[in-house]
Amino acid sequence: MADKKINLKESLSKLNDIVAWFEEQEEVDVEAGLEKVKEGAKLVKDCKIRLSEIENEFETIQKQVE
Amino acid sequence: MDKQLKKDFVSINEYLNGINKELSNYEGRVVGEVADVTLYPGRSYLFFKIKDKDEGNPAILSCMMWKTDYEVSGLKLEVGLEIIVSGKPGIYKPLGRFTFNTKTIELVGEGALKIQYEKLKAQLEKEGLFAVSKKRALPFLPERIGLITSKDGAVISDFQVNLGKFGFKISFIDSRVEGQLATQELLDSIRTLKKKDIEVLVLIRGGGSLESLLPFNNETLVREIANFPVPVIVGIGHEKDIPLVSLVADKMASTPTAVAHALNETWQKSIHKLDLDKEKMFSMFKDFVSSDQKNLNQYFDVIKMNFQSIFDNFSKIEESLKRSLVTIKSRISEIHRNIAEYPKTINGKMRILIKNVSEKTNLGNALLLFKNSFDKIRENILSAEKLIIKSNPQVLLKLGYSIVQTEGVLIRKISQIKKGQMVNVRVEDGAFDSEVKIINNK
Numbered sequence: 001m002a003d004k005k006i007n008l009k010e011s012l013s014k015l016n017d018i019v020a021w022f023e024e025q026e027e028v029d030v031e032a033g034l035e036k037v038k039e040g041a042k043l044v045k046d047c048k049i050r051l052s053e054i055e056n057e058f059e060t061i062q063k064q065v066e
Numbered sequence: 067m068d069k070q071l072k073k074d075f076v077s078i079n080e081y082l083n084g085i086n087k088e089l090s091n092y093e094g095r096v097v098g099e100v101a102d103v104t105l106y107p108g109r110s111y112l113f114f115k116i117k118d119k120d121e122g123n124p125a126i127l128s129c130m131m132w133k134t135d136y137e138v139s140g141l142k143l144e145v146g147l148e149i150i151v152s153g154k155p156g157i158y159k160p161l162g163r164f165t166f167n168t169k170t171i172e173l174v175g176e177g178a179l180k181i182q183y184e185k186l187k188a189q190l191e192k193e194g195l196f197a198v199s200k201k202r203a204l205p206f207l208p209e210r211i212g213l214i215t216s217k218d219g220a221v222i223s224d225f226q227v228n229l230g231k232f233g234f235k236i237s238f239i240d241s242r243v244e245g246q247l248a249t250q251e252l253l254d255s256i257r258t259l260k261k262k263d264i265e266v267l268v269l270i271r272g273g274g275s276l277e278s279l280l281p282f283n284n285e286t287l288v289r290e291i292a293n294f295p296v297p298v299i300v301g302i303g304h305e306k307d308i309p310l311v312s313l314v315a316d317k318m319a320s321t322p323t324a325v326a327h328a329l330n331e332t333w334q335k336s337i338h339k340l341d342l343d344k345e346k347m348f349s350m351f352k353d354f355v356s357s358d359q360k361n362l363n364q365y366f367d368v369i370k371m372n373f374q375s376i377f378d379n380f381s382k383i384e385e386s387l388k389r390s391l392v393t394i395k396s397r398i399s400e401i402h403r404n405i406a407e408y409p410k411t412i413n414g415k416m417r418i419l420i421k422n423v424s425e426k427t428n429l430g431n432a433l434l435l436f437k438n439s440f441d442k443i444r445e446n447i448l449s450a451e452k453l454i455i456k457s458n459p460q461v462l463l464k465l466g467y468s469i470v471q472t473e474g475v476l477i478r479k480i481s482q483i484k485k486g487q488m489v490n491v492r493v494e495d496g497a498f499d500s501e502v503k504i505i506n507n508k
Contacts, residue, residue: 008233009207012336019343022350028361033354040347044340051337056234058226060217061262063239063254 006046008054015043082157089155096127096166097174100147112136114143116151127151130158131168138249139171140284141182148174152246170246172280179276180307183283187310190285195292195314202297202316205265206332212259212267213238214252221272221322225301228326232333237262243271248281256290266297266329269311270322273303282309291315301325463494480505 018040022033076084098116105112110133118125129151141149153168173179190196209232215222217240229236239255242248252269259267269291271282281287282302288310291298300315301322312318319325455461459469469492470477477483487502 009209012207012333015340015343016336019346022347025350025354028354028357030354030358033351037347037351041344044344047337047340051231054231054233056226056229056231056236058236058238060238060240061258063241063251063258065254 006050008047008050011043011047011050015040015047018043078162079159082159082162086156089157093152093154095150095152097148097150098127100143100145100149101126103143103145109133112143116149127166128164129153129166129168131171135169135250136171138253138284138286139246140186140249140286141171141173143171148178150174170249172246176276179280183276183307183310186283186285186288187313190288190310190314195288200292204297204299204317204328204332207232207336208265208329208332209233209235210264210266211236211329212262212264213270214241214255214259214268215270215322216240216243219272221270225268225270225322225326228323228330230326230330230333232330232337234329237264243281244274244278246280249284249287252281252287253290256287256294260295264296266299267294268299268301268325268329269315270301270325271303273305273320275305276307279304279309282311285310287311288314299325299328460494463492468493480507 018036021036025033096116099119100114101117102115103112104114112131112133114129114131116127116129131153136143141147143149149171150173151166151168152170152172153166155164155166157163158165173182194200211234213222213225213236215225215238217238222238237259239258241251241255243252256267256269276283279302282300291300291311292314297316299317299319300309300312301319301324302309302312303320304312308318317328319328463469471490471492472483472487475482477489483489483502483505485502485505489500489502491498491500
């Protein structure tokens with residue numbers, strides 16, 4: 001399947017948000033919690049896959065002389 | 067002008083161009099004490115002179131410098147200051163004057179450099195450029211990095227080796243990091259990256275003495291870093307005095323490795339706690355569910371209680387209904403009894419009626435009744451006949467009675483007539499008119 005490669009930063013940020021969401025909940029909403037757990041578990045899996053293949057990009061640019 | 071003349075002489079311009087071309091080979095660094103400074107406010111250049119300290123053998127060098135280069139130097143020229151000028155000599159053609167075209171100026175010796183360093187540091191500190199409150203936090207999970215350093219040497223490779231593979235996008239500019247020319251290159255590099263879409267700027271170089279780190283104590287450069295739009299990390303090794311550029315940076319480190327680690331930090335933390343986050347999520351969700359279960363049980367109890375109350379009420383209502391049913395039943399029985407009684411009553415009445423009718427319809431009785439009725443009718447007819455015959459006026463007239471009338475009305479009472487009134491009197495065989503003369507009351 002030609003899935004677009006996930007953005008590691010976005011996925012990690014989303015995961016952080018989900019954990020923060022759980023920590024902030026005062027009233028229990030099991031349905032919403034279940035959705036978050038499912039999404040979080042997928043993010044963890046995706047991040048691990050992405051980490052194994054990701055590389056840094058290095059570009060040399062010329063300084064502009066004023 | 068013919069060929070012969072051309073060979074004998076040249077114009078001043080041509081001559082001086084030739085001289086200047088030759089003089090440009092005499093690029094050098096010359097040390098001397100500032101003797102005279104003319105700043106020419108509002109102009110783009112300035113003039114100054116330096117002289118040798120040796121009074122027995124005085125020598126003076128006239129210098130010209132562009133203001134832009136002067137500002138980059140970070141120095142303030144004052145008479146008596148010992149400096150090194152770098153540049154090329156030439157003849158200023160409009161005035162025919164020998165001039166040293168100065169590119170950079172720098173102080174001489176560690177002592178002077180130290181004084182300049184301390185002076186600038188104190189001034190910038192006073193302005194609040196190094197204040198902790200001004201330090202910006204590095205971005206969370208930085209991706210786009212601007213990097214300025216020299217492409218040669220171990221520094222850049224140390225940085226790259228230690229930078230984690232988190233998908234960093236590095237925009238790199240190669241720049242001198244040592245010597246007076248480094249200041250301008252560093253400024254150009256910073257200004258170029260200022261226009262790029264980066265999240266953090268990294269400036270790194272290896273360690274060095276105060277003298278070799280001179281560009282990193284340059285006021286213009288320090289201010290440029292202070293005003294950079296995104297957080298800046300400076301990683302410069304130093305022996306004793308921290309470069310002013312490091313002091314003004316949002317984060318400083320002394321090695322390129324430390325800078326790389328700073329950039330890795332949030333990434334590593336986030337990745338290290340991936341499994342932890344997963345566990346945490348599941349554990350918190352489990353708590354959610356058990357808490358929900360607890361609530362459910364409570365709800366069940368409430369529902370159970372309510373249902374029990376409904377059942378209790380139902381029993382009461384049932385009892386009441388049962389009682390009502392008994393009453394209705396006894397009432398129905400009563401009605402039923404009454405209904406049962408009705409035929410007997412009706413029967414009785416009917417019997418009496420039938421008996422009467424039966425009695426009346428007996429034939430003998432019927433004939434007797436008929437005869438009696440007939441006789442009674444005949445008697446009535448006969449008496450009526452007699453009455454009619456007796457009452458016939460003709461018969462009465464015959465007997466001598468007369469009928470008196472006035473104006474067609476029968477006179478029965480005295481009150482109907484007056485004295486002198488004319489009356490008609492009818493007798494059996496005719497009538498006559500008579501006048502009332504005398505009225506006698508009974």
